[in-house]
Amino acid sequence: MSQRENLKRLLAPKHLAFIGGRSMAQALKRCAEGGFEGQLWLVNPQHAELEGVPCVRSVAELPCGPDAVFIATNRELTLKCVAELAAKGAGGAICYASGFAETGAGGLALQQQLLEAAGDMALLGPNCYGLLDYLHSAALWPVAHGGKAVEQGVAVLTQSGNFAYNLSMSDRSLPIAYMASVGNQAQLGVAELMDVLLDEPRVTAIGLHLEGLKNIPGFARAAYKALQQGIPVIALKTGVSEIGAELALSHTSSLAGSDALYDALFERLGVIRVSGPVSFMETLKAAACGNLPSGPSLVALACSGGDAGLIADYAERNGLSLPKLDDSQRAELVEVLPSYANIANPLDFTTAIWGDGAALDKMLDCALRTDADAALLVLDYPGEETGERLQCDLLLELYCAALKRHAKVGCVASAFPELLPAHARELLHNQGVAALQGVEDGLAAWGRIAHYRQQRETLLARGEAALVPLCPQALHSQGRLLDEWHSKQALCSFGLPLPQALLSTPAQAVDAARQLGFPLVLKAVSSDLPHKTEAGAVALNLADEAALQAAIGQMRQRIAAYAPGVAFDQVLLERMAPAPLAELIVGIKRENDFALALVIGAGGILVELLKDSRSLLLPTTDCAIRAALLSLRSAPLLQGFRGRAAVDLDALVQAIRAVADYACENAGQLLELDVNPLLVNAQGAVAVDALIRLG
Numbered sequence: 001m002s003q004r005e006n007l008k009r010l011l012a013p014k015h016l017a018f019i020g021g022r023s024m025a026q027a028l029k030r031c032a033e034g035g036f037e038g039q040l041w042l043v044n045p046q047h048a049e050l051e052g053v054p055c056v057r058s059v060a061e062l063p064c065g066p067d068a069v070f071i072a073t074n075r076e077l078t079l080k081c082v083a084e085l086a087a088k089g090a091g092g093a094i095c096y097a098s099g100f101a102e103t104g105a106g107g108l109a110l111q112q113q114l115l116e117a118a119g120d121m122a123l124l125g126p127n128c129y130g131l132l133d134y135l136h137s138a139a140l141w142p143v144a145h146g147g148k149a150v151e152q153g154v155a156v157l158t159q160s161g162n163f164a165y166n167l168s169m170s171d172r173s174l175p176i177a178y179m180a181s182v183g184n185q186a187q188l189g190v191a192e193l194m195d196v197l198l199d200e201p202r203v204t205a206i207g208l209h210l211e212g213l214k215n216i217p218g219f220a221r222a223a224y225k226a227l228q229q230g231i232p233v234i235a236l237k238t239g240v241s242e243i244g245a246e247l248a249l250s251h252t253s254s255l256a257g258s259d260a261l262y263d264a265l266f267e268r269l270g271v272i273r274v275s276g277p278v279s280f281m282e283t284l285k286a287a288a289c290g291n292l293p294s295g296p297s298l299v300a301l302a303c304s305g306g307d308a309g310l311i312a313d314y315a316e317r318n319g320l321s322l323p324k325l326d327d328s329q330r331a332e333l334v335e336v337l338p339s340y341a342n343i344a345n346p347l348d349f350t351t352a353i354w355g356d357g358a359a360l361d362k363m364l365d366c367a368l369r370t371d372a373d374a375a376l377l378v379l380d381y382p383g384e385e386t387g388e389r390l391q392c393d394l395l396l397e398l399y400c401a402a403l404k405r406h407a408k409v410g411c412v413a414s415a416f417p418e419l420l421p422a423h424a425r426e427l428l429h430n431q432g433v434a435a436l437q438g439v440e441d442g443l444a445a446w447g448r449i450a451h452y453r454q455q456r457e458t459l460l461a462r463g464e465a466a467l468v469p470l471c472p473q474a475l476h477s478q479g480r481l482l483d484e485w486h487s488k489q490a491l492c493s494f495g496l497p498l499p500q501a502l503l504s505t506p507a508q509a510v511d512a513a514r515q516l517g518f519p520l521v522l523k524a525v526s527s528d529l530p531h532k533t534e535a536g537a538v539a540l541n542l543a544d545e546a547a548l549q550a551a552i553g554q555m556r557q558r559i560a561a562y563a564p565g566v567a568f569d570q571v572l573l574e575r576m577a578p579a580p581l582a583e584l585i586v587g588i589k590r591e592n593d594f595a596l597a598l599v600i601g602a603g604g605i606l607v608e609l610l611k612d613s614r615s616l617l618l619p620t621t622d623c624a625i626r627a628a629l630l631s632l633r634s635a636p637l638l639q640g641f642r643g644r645a646a647v648d649l650d651a652l653v654q655a656i657r658a659v660a661d662y663a664c665e666n667a668g669q670l671l672e673l674d675v676n677p678l679l680v681n682a683q684g685a686v687a688v689d690a691l692i693r694l695g
Contacts, residue, residue: 001089007122007188007196009091010131011178013067013138015039017090019059019081020072023142025051027070035137035149041066058084065089070130070140075099075110078126083117092122094140100126101184111186118187128183129161132168135177135202146170152202153177154284157190158209163277172281172437173425175288177203191218194233198225205232205287207280208271211239216265216471216594223269224465232287232452233271236280237262261589261597264615265469268624270459272448282436282445286411287452289432293374293409296450297321299367300346301399302378303354307415308346310439311378315346318447322346323372332366345372355391357398364402373450375403375410378439380419389421396424400431411435413442464624469617470667474592475695479671483527485572487690491675494665495658497651497686501574506552510545512573519543521688522551524559525570530691535562541576577686580679581647582637586656586687588663588673589615596667598660600625602634603677610634619664625653638680651684669694 001009015038016031018024028040029051041062044055056062059081065088071081075097085093100111114126124131131140134150146169153175158164161181168179177200180193190208195218197203206226213219226233237259266273274280298320302308315322322345325333333343336359342348347367353359368375377399382388396412403410410433414420417437425435436442459465482490485503492498503525504512513520524537532538536558539551556568585603590596598620601613614628626649629638640646655678663670671693678687 001091001120003120003122003187004196006091006120007192008199009067010122010124011133011196011200012136013038013091013133015041015064015066015068016138016140017041017043017056017059017062017066017069018072019043019069022050024070024072025053027072027139027142028053030141030144031137031139034139036139037137038067059088060084062088065091067091068131068138068140069093070096070142072096072142075126079110079114079117082114082121082123086117086119086121090121092124093118094128094130095123095125095183096128096130096142097125098127101186102127111184115186123187124180125183126186129164129181131181132164132176132179134179135200147176147179150175150177152204152290154205154207154288155179155193155197155200155203156207156209156284157182157193159183159211160209163209167277167281170281171422172285173422173429173435174281174285175429185214189214189218191215191222194219194222195225198222198229198231203231204290205234205284207284208233208235208237209280210235210237212237213594217468220265220269220469223271227270227456227459227465230292230453230456232283232292232449233269234280234283234287234448235266235271235273236275236277237273258591258594260615261591261595261617264597264617265595268459268469268617269465270452270456272452274448278438278441279444282438282441283448285436286434286442286445286449289429289434291409291432291434292453293446293450294453295373296447296454297323297372298345298374298376298446299323299370299372300376300378301364301367302346302348303351305342305348307378307439308342308344308348310415311346311376311443314440314443315447318444319451320443320447323370325367325370329366329369333363336362336366355394357394360395360398361402364398365405368402368406368408373409374446375399375408376443376446377410377412378415379412380414380416381421381424382419384421392424393427396427400428400433403431403433411442411446413437413439413446415439417441462621462623462627464616464621467619467621470596470619470664471594472590472592472596472667472670475590475669475671477695479669479693479695481527481530482692482694483525483570484523484532484690485525485570487673487692488687490692491658491662491687491690494662495654496662496675496690497655497684499574499577499686499688501572504571504573505569506556506571509552509571509573510548513542513545513548516573516575519576520548521572521574521576522548522555523572523574524555524568525572526566526568528563528566529559532689535559535566574688577679577688578681578683580677581644581681582634583677583679584652585613585674585676586659586678587675588618588659588670590671596663596670598625598656598663600628600632600656602632616660618660618667620660622653622657625656625660629653629656645682647680648682648684652678652680655685655687666694671695 101108155178413436428435502512522539583604674691
């Protein structure tokens, strides 16, 4: 049986085994009490029974290979158990023990032995808390947990066992189908788990809590599968860092640190990135019911002007529109609501009709008769001691029924997180209505999910998400820098447009200039001068031979002062390019074992000041390049700013495509690349400087 088939057994087990002592007896009992209907075995060679649970003496004495096993022994015994389980034909095992790759070279060797022992058996861990499977009531988990059985829900994959534990204990009513602590990811990682979880139709969304990804191509394939299926993936990524920045010579590296490349990966694949545990939780809840809004428009209801004001503010902040009520709606609402009600969207329906089922139904039917993509009700429950909760329950039941009558997607949010009690949240989730806690966090979460639906169609049409990103192996040397002439010639062969130019020497520069014609640009050519402007190695707009000869003399002196050991023996003469409408930087950023990225941004001398850039992982598409250009803050300069001409966008995309094609062809050795600036105007684009470093 293949590893993938065994993983499916682990995720839908018919029988479970626990290997260990008293804590495993308690874990087994929790499964039985939680409703697991299959066979359960406790393996312990030293006891006939533990905590009232009879023990099987060894793996060999089990009646069959269990579908799923939790191993809670030391690392040496874990190796032995894994080998015995694989021989017995077990589906999958969870290795709780630590002391493997996370401890250094010795542990890494043991981890490799663990993998070899597992063979095709699915293996989660080591050094992990385990797997909570609430679809089958199988808790392969060493301690108590706070979840319960569900019919459908989200899958959460985390690199932190404590995060998983706390998430299961949180008072937010997130319906969890699966939660896995992935540990060292020796065999099964985020990518492999996602791929199989997406085959389970009862998984409505996937949440990822990550420090990093080990298998970028595998993750990209799994995330694309989720995008195709319309299953939102929500990521909380920690551990932001700027890996390898000390080796960077190019401006591109200052624009695209490793976290920017994670952003590029997530944006390419439609993964929704959030900033913290609360936004992670609420965004998952917005998606958990599987009823996603088709767009960002809302009809919103509240029983106070204060709540309506909050809705208006947070809707605007999160890109959610509030279309106006039409005349017929307004006329009908006037009949059912008091004169002091604010008949608008958001609708302040007041508490005057509180507890009046007929009036509430009429108000709801009128408000929900709209083309808005979804409905929102803001409601806070009073304390149970007030005796007024029944009126809130009535409103929720009528709201859910009205949503069904109007075939409308809806959610409920409380202004204060703690004022939407558990029974109300459960009522809503059972009706397929998201129960969001806190109107600020709730509308932010709803905005992310609403925009996901729109962005998904764009990403699928763009085609970039279907391409598996290049994941270059590590290059540890600083490599060699190509001078400007050789950098440009390498890119020119892939179609990058360049100015008319000649490579010459200081002594022959005047003759070369006569061939090209004036005005000219003069540059020193040396791989030892990556930043020529600082060295005084560039002279612009030279109008005649006298200006050229003077520039050569000055350049010789400046280079001698700036870098005494650098020879001034080659010069590049180029025709002066016409004044551009915009200057761009186009570069390549390499992140070893992660990605090769195309970086596009506002260029010229202000590149690091403005930091207006977008990153696209390679390979990419022309459509994605165009979208990246138009998403820059400086994009108006490309589109005819203040009556000026627009640039030739097609020619610009093709120039950038040339850089991308060169990078893909040379991915094995390319360390970094800059084209800065790339001058663009209505006639096209021209690269006036370039730097390439190869490993």
